[in-house]
Amino acid sequence: MAYIGSKGSVMVADKRRIAYFGEKEHREILEESLYSGQLKTDEDFNHKAKQLNVSYKITEDANKIKNLENAIVGEVSTRSTTETKRKRIYSTTNDYRLIELLDSDIIYSESGEKGIIIFGNKITKSLASKYINQMMKPNVSLRFIGDIFLKVFENVSSQTPSIGKKYDVLIQQPKFNSKEAKIHLDNIIEIDVKLLGKFRDELKTNLSQSNEKIQLTSKIIYEGDIGKVTNIENNMLQVTLNDDVQAFDPDWKLLAKPKDNVLMIITDEKTARIGDEVVIEDETLCLKRNKGNLDCNIILSKV
16 A cells, blocks of 8 residues: 655555465455455455365565665565566655566556555555545645555454464655656656566576476486496595486585496495496485495586
């Protein structure tokens, strides 16, 4: 919920976030029951979720608004397996901007200089509008408006579990005229959306790397043949890997391909011979002939 005027801007948001788990059709029924106002309390919500066999997780620590360079930014978002939709408001003295993003692309934009903006579902918008009309007074301070918004949230949260009972309040009051405010928000939005795009690109890269690591992890050898001893110097052995074995460092950087050589160390009193087979038995790296224990600071996996 945001107020934008000639004195500055105020934004208030609750900290509740609800995640749903279950069949899509049942999740949609539960969400519609919640957002239409049929469910009045957390108990109503929990009962309906059990009826539909939908699990959920409620958290009360979401940061839905933030200060950003003499402005306030608020966001609500919905995520699917393939895309993220965001609705944002950027506000400052004498100007605000509503934008909608699909992933990091702006698909809608609306602007204004003054007003009260309410984000939310059908029931929260309806209730909040009613209480604002009852409580709002002309020519009051920004702090007083923040207090009114808090009372509105408290009243709304007592009638729908879609709103939590913890809130953030932010106020910005830079001395901008309308032209200055517009230029300022234009610059902020351009930078902020670019950062979002960069963040999403980095996230995709990290996810790709994580998926690759997960795939590699599934190929770790816990039992099986590794290679053969091809050189010996005191307790250090040169081992040539089999044609289906590769070696990585702890950060999953490839160190040795099949048929490459790796260094291993005998850690007990057993002795090695050229041609000894190196194996992993009972998750222990050893010589097959005499069970001599070996050590190497590498990860051994199938190709």
